[in-house]
Amino acid sequence: MKDLIKINDVEKYYGRGINITKAVNRVNFSVDKGEFTAIMGASGSGKTTLLNMIATIDKVSTGHIYYDNTDITEMNDDEISDFRKENLGFVFQDFNLLDTLTIEENIILAMTLSKKRKSEIKNKIDEISLRLGIDKIRDKFPYEVSGGQKQRCACARAIVNEPKLILADEPTGALDSKSARMLLETFEIMNKELGATILMVTHDVISASYCKRILFLRDGEIFYELIRGEKSRREFLVEILDVLSISGGDISNV
Numbered sequence: 001m002k003d004l005i006k007i008n009d010v011e012k013y014y015g016r017g018i019n020i021t022k023a024v025n026r027v028n029f030s031v032d033k034g035e036f037t038a039i040m041g042a043s044g045s046g047k048t049t050l051l052n053m054i055a056t057i058d059k060v061s062t063g064h065i066y067y068d069n070t071d072i073t074e075m076n077d078d079e080i081s082d083f084r085k086e087n088l089g090f091v092f093q094d095f096n097l098l099d100t101l102t103i104e105e106n107i108i109l110a111m112t113l114s115k116k117r118k119s120e121i122k123n124k125i126d127e128i129s130l131r132l133g134i135d136k137i138r139d140k141f142p143y144e145v146s147g148g149q150k151q152r153c154a155c156a157r158a159i160v161n162e163p164k165l166i167l168a169d170e171p172t173g174a175l176d177s178k179s180a181r182m183l184l185e186t187f188e189i190m191n192k193e194l195g196a197t198i199l200m201v202t203h204d205v206i207s208a209s210y211c212k213r214i215l216f217l218r219d220g221e222i223f224y225e226l227i228r229g230e231k232s233r234r235e236f237l238v239e240i241l242d243v244l245s246i247s248g249g250d251i252s253n254v
């Protein structure tokens with residue numbers, strides 16, 4: 001199996017009997033190493049539920065999720081927690097930085113958890129903070145920097161251990177449009193230059209247009225897929241809008 005992740009007939013239900021909600025319905029897809037994929041859909045379409053199952057934060061109701069050849073839906077809680085630490089990086093909407101630590105210390109924290117050597121940690125942080133444009137604010141505290149800078153710090157923290165997969169749930173949700181654009185360009189750098197595999201959930205057309213592939217989710221089901229190929233971001237944006245309009249997805253809500 002060459003896929004990094006394989007999602008196999010995954011479903012998630014909430015409630016029971018006549019009150020059952022199918023938040024995720026028979027979802028199948030794979031992600032290869034080095035892909036930058038968006039899962040796009042309106043509010044309530046099941047994006048967070050799906051991402052949390054892939055992130056091992058939530059359990060599937062039925063189906064299987066494989067990383068390389070390992071079925072994470074068969075793991076016990078200890079195995080899951082080790083797996084998550086070793087293989088996944090997260091970027092959350094609300095940054096999740098510790099206020100009492102500097103930007104650099106926030107990044108180091110992620111690395112010391114994985115028991116790396118001191119010199120190795122320093123070199124890695126030098127490299128990543130330069131690439132992500134946060135080298136000048138390393139000694140500042142989160143409250144001293146902008147939302148966009150905080151989010152790039154969160155990206156550095158997510159990538160510093162070279163996880164197999166970076167997961168992001170509406171990472172631009174708390175940012176103004178300029179900071180959002182910088183974050184998406186940061187994701188592009190992480191993907192193109194640092195080789196990161198990224199899976200991002202978003203309801204935002206602009207955010208999705210930065211990705212190489214988009215899976216469209218509606219009522220918990222994937223109903224369409226777009227591949228960017230050689231298209232410019234603007235051409236891809238038009239294509240995304242076409243999918244949303246012909247699918248009856250009302251854009252105002254997407």
Ligand code: ADP
Pocket residue numbers: 014015021022023041042043044045046047048049050
């Ligand atoms: P999105 O992230 O696309 O906005 P969610 O995955 O949060 O969508 O939600 C998908 C559906 O599942 C919604 O109908 C939501 O109300 C329902 N849902 C999500 N979490 C829970 C929960 N813990 N209990 C019950 N229903 C839930």
Ligand code: MG
Pocket residue numbers: 047048049
């Ligand atoms: Mg959500």
